[in-house]
Amino acid sequence: MSPFKDRAAAYVARVEKALDARLPAAEKNPVTLHQAMRYSVLDGGKRVRPLLCYAAGEALGLEPDALDDAACAIELIHAFSLVHDDLPAMDDDALRRGKPATHKAFGTATAILAGDALQTLAFTVLARRGNARMLQTLAEATGSEGMTGGQAMDLAAEGKQISLTELEELHRHKTGCLIRAAIRMACDAVPECDKAARDRLDRFAGNIGLAFQIRDDVLDVEGDTAVIGKTQGADIAHGKSTYPALMGLDAAKQHADELYADALAALEPFGEHGQGLRWMAGYIVQRDK
C-alpha cells in the first residue's frame, strides 16, 4: 500500500471536484448567494472530515465513489458552521481559511443566507441519492443535540470559568459530533456493517475528535495567524475556556497524546487497512494549521 499522504492529496482533489459539481453555478440566480456559497466552501480548508470519511471507507473496504456524497455533505455542514460562527453576533471573526470571512466579503445578511443554504445543500446531496441512513447520522450530528448544541454551549460558556468536564462536553458536541459522523457515514455506506467494527471506529473518532480540538486550542496559543489562516489568540481574546487555559499547555499536549494512543489502539484489528485513519490521527495531533 502506498503512503496515505499521497492518497490524501488525491482525496482532497476528489472532494473539491465533487463539491464544485454539487454547488450551484456562480452565474445562477441569485448570483450573490451562489457566489457566497462557493466562496465559503471552495479554495481553502483542510478537508479533515472528508479525509476521515474516505480513510474510514478504506478501513471498511469501500470504494471512494460510495462516499463522495457523504464527504461533500459533511464538508458543506462544516462550511455552514464556520460561516455562521464567524458572524459579528457570534465570534465576529474577520479571517477564515486565510481569506476574509464570508460576512466580510459579502455582508452579514448574505452570509446568514449562505450558511443556511449550505446546510440545506448538504441534506439535498444525500437525499438525491436516497440515503436515509446517512441523512439521519448527519442530521443528528448537526442539530441542537450535536454540533449546533456545542456552539450554544460555547456561547453560554463565554467569559465564564467552566470545568474541564464541561469543556469536554462542549467539544464532544461542537467538534466531536461531526468528526464522529464523518466516520459513521462510512459505516452507513456498508450494507451490513459489523457492530464491532463500528464500535471501534466510533472509539477512534471520539478520541481524535477531542484531540483535534485540543490541538486547535494549542494552535490558538502557539500558532501563527498566517499559517493557521484565522486570527491567532482569538479564543483568549474572547475569554473562551480552552484546554491550555484549564490544564496548562504541557498537560493539554500530553492529553492529546494519550487520546492519540487510544485512537491507534482502537484501529488494531483493521491492520493495513487502518493505515489511512492512523495517518489522519497523526496529522490531527501534529498539524500546525
Place this chain on the structure above:
Amino acid sequence: MSPFKDRAAAYVARVEKALDARLPAAEKNPVTLHQAMRYSVLDGGKRVRPLLCYAAGEALGLEPDALDDAACAIELIHAFSLVHDDLPAMDDDALRRGKPATHKAFGTATAILAGDALQTLAFTVLARRGNARMLQTLAEATGSEGMTGGQAMDLAAEGKQISLTELEELHRHKTGCLIRAAIRMACDAVPECDKAARDRLDRFAGNIGLAFQIRDDVLDVEGDTAVIGKTQGADIAHGKSTYPALMGLDAAKQHADELYADALAALEPFGEHGQGLRWMAGYIVQRDK
C-alpha cells in the same frame, strides 16, 4: 363530510402536539437553545403549510398520520426562515406572531443557532422515518434554488424598483416553494401518485402560493399590527417592492382573485375530497392576519 373549518382546528392541534413531541425538551442541555427553538415554533403561527399538507392528504385519500412528520418538517423550516428573516442584519423585525421576535427574546447569537437547529430538526424528523423522497422535496424547496434563494432575491431587491416579473420570480421562490412542497410531500406519501393528480395539485399550489404573498402584501398596507402579529407597514418602511406598490392596491386584490379562481379550477377532478384545499384557498385570499 363535515366542514373543513372544524377539521382545520383539529389539524392545528394535531401538528402542535406533534411539533411539541419532536422538539427537544426545554430542560435538555443546551437549555437556552432548546427554549429558543420551542419559543420560535410553539404557541403561535397559522400553520398554513401543515394545513395544506393535511388537506392535500385528504384529496389523495391519505390518513393524517402518514403526514405528521411532513407537516412538522415543513413548519420547522418555515419557523427557521422566520427566525433568520427577523434578525437585525436581515429585516430587523422586533415582532413576530404577536410576540417579541426570537432575537429580541434570546439575543441574536442564540437566534442564529436556533434557526440553524430548527432547519436541521426538520430534516432529522424526516430522516428518522427513512423518507428520502419527502426529504428531497423539502430540501430542494428550502435551499438556494428555493426559499433561501427567494430571500436572497428579496435582499437584492431592497430599495430598488423591480419589475412585476422579478417580483413574481422572487415570491415563487420565497413563499411559493415551501407552499408547493407542503402539497408535494403529500404526493410523496402516496406510494404511486398519479402524475395527473400531482400536476393538478402543483398548479393549485403555484396559484395559492402567489395569492398568499399578494395577501401578505395587502395586509402590510391595510392590516392591523395587533391582528397580523407583525409590524404593519414594515415592507414599505424597508423600501420593499410589493404587489400593491407595483400594480396598485385594487389590481393586486383582483390578481389574487384570479389566482384563486384558477386554483379552484385545478381541483375539479378531486370533487368532495378537494373540499379542504378549497377551504384553504379561500382562507388564504381572505385572511386578515
